[in-house]
Amino acid sequence: MANAFRGNLLFFTADPKDAGEQAWQYIEDGLLVVDDSGLIRQVGSYASLVDQLDSSTVITDHRGKLLMPGFVDCHIHYPQTEMIAAYGTQLLDWLQTHTFPVESQFSDYDYGVKIAERFCTELLRNGTTTALVFGTVHPESVDAFFTVAQQRQLRMIAGKVMMDRNAPDSVLDSAASSYSESKALIEKWHGVDRLSYAVTPRFAPTSTPEQLAQAGRLLEEYPDVYLHTHLSENRDELAWVQSLFPESSHYLDVYDQAGLLGPRSVFAHGIHLCDDECQRMARTDSVIAHCPSSNLFLGSGLFNLSKMDDYGIRVGIGSDVGGGSSFSAFDSLADAYKIQQLQNVNLDPFRALYLATLGGAKALSLDHQIGSFQAGMEADFIVLDPQATDFLAFRTEHCRNLKELLFVLNTLGDDRVIAATYILGQLAHSTATVEGDN
Known part of the structure; x- marks a missing residue:
């Protein structure tokens, strides 16, 4: 039996310093489908994939939140x-x-x-x-x-x-x-x-x-x-x-x-x-x-x-x-930004999140198994809540685009932003009850 997870998906396929905006994929209202062995089966928009799912597939609804590799x-x-x-x-x-x-x-x-x-x-x-x-x-x-x-x-x-x-x-x-x-x-x-x-x-x-x-x-x-x-x-x-x-x-x-x-x-x-x-x-x-x-x-x-x-x-x-x-990786990324600022360099929020996900997987020679949402990779992923606190909800309301949102999360985020952590597609940590339906 497969499991599927609905939400906004963000993942990297390359280093933004090399590939620019082609380095990441952002799927608003996306679906991450995970097989019973804990491997990613499909990634795409909810609309394009939902009709392909087996009737036994359980869909966990994380709409309004951001799903990323761990x-x-x-x-x-x-x-x-x-x-x-x-x-x-x-x-x-x-x-x-x-x-x-x-x-x-x-x-x-x-x-x-x-x-x-x-x-x-x-x-x-x-x-x-x-x-x-x-x-x-x-x-x-x-x-x-x-x-x-x-x-x-x-x-x-x-x-x-x-x-x-x-x-x-x-x-x-x-x-x-x-x-x-x-x-x-x-x-x-x-x-x-x-x-x-x-x-x-x-x-x-x-x-x-x-x-x-x-x-x-x-x-x-x-x-x-x-x-x-x-x-x-x-x-x-x-x-x-x-x-x-x-x-x-x-x-x-x-x-x-x-x-x-x-x-x-x-x-x-x-x-x-x-x-x-x-x-x-x-x-x-x-x-x-x-x-x-x-x-x-x-x-x-x-x-x-x-x-x-x-x-x-x-x-x-x-x-x-x-x-x-x-x-918290968010604390590390906030400090990484400040260290580069002291050297007159701006660390782009996409690059920062790349370094903490696929970049880290590449550093450990594990990018064929973890760090991105590709079919056949292990389904270790996290669910980020941009409204985890009252102030964060207030601040993110004023973000004009995805880049601004990510920078705010990188700078103000902490463990409270992690609404859920999944290991091989199974819930390993949660701050709240999530809804499931068939």
Whole structure:
């Protein structure tokens, strides 16, 4: 039995910076038809499709609301859920003061499950249906997260942190154990249901060259897993990397020498990249996860999106919770706009939403499965309510076109705008009862 969802449909087929207005489709009073396996069967106008539906098809009515593919978060830390909005320091002090003490608790599997449940609930409340997720150094943290994600049928990517120096003993492993534990987790979880594994050295300062080499070894042995780490977030961090790896020409070169660059390698932040680093990122088709809220909250710097575009580097959006102060993609997009404004660049609302949906899927090499409304793709989608609050209803009444509406949502939206989140066509979160008819 199929299910169908009626409302205004918006989805992207290309990057607006390349395809302009041809990059998206907007179908007013559209219909999204989903088969019983959770895949999209048809997309079109309600008038053109309704007479083709089987009599058993259930139509869920979201008229007056906007249906979009779910948001894709390209960089986030689930163990930091409980320390979001930790006060007062920049990156390196923040790690020592707040992050490492919290992460030390995740050797307890049951504790990990508890936090993973809260984390996944928050993602769905905020319309995020796929994420690239940091665990902790403890294998139990990854087992806990994947167990919860699997139960909820989520498409998620995660990995155990590799970290063998410059941190408290409670969050350290070794080069050898990080390899063996990561390998066991890959064998257990990668490719199971909708789950994928990411080899996850935290960042260069907390890994010895020997450990980074073991990360490269894992990528050679399992070429379809991901690489997920941090790069060039904070200027003090850059100086530290240079002192620890004096033989490297720059920060990215540390990872390059270990064989960690490639089309499934996602580097969070990338704020202070030199031209040579950008060229190397582009040549290897490596990816940057832009984390605007975190960059502002930790005072890290302003990301140069135009420069990345000029080099042809794929970019996705990350919330970077708990460095980022919100699970909401809307908060990330509002901050992304402000960061570009400070550099005399206007981030178009269509481009912003592309980066948070299909752009994020492309960044994670998942655009054949998620991120758009195409027949055969997985039906992870959200329902946005432009009248979610009295003030938002007042403001959107004054929008003259779709672009203005989207910019208002990008700027003023939060979790209340997410009226519903669907995973494989099944309701996973709702703020209100919706109507169904046959």
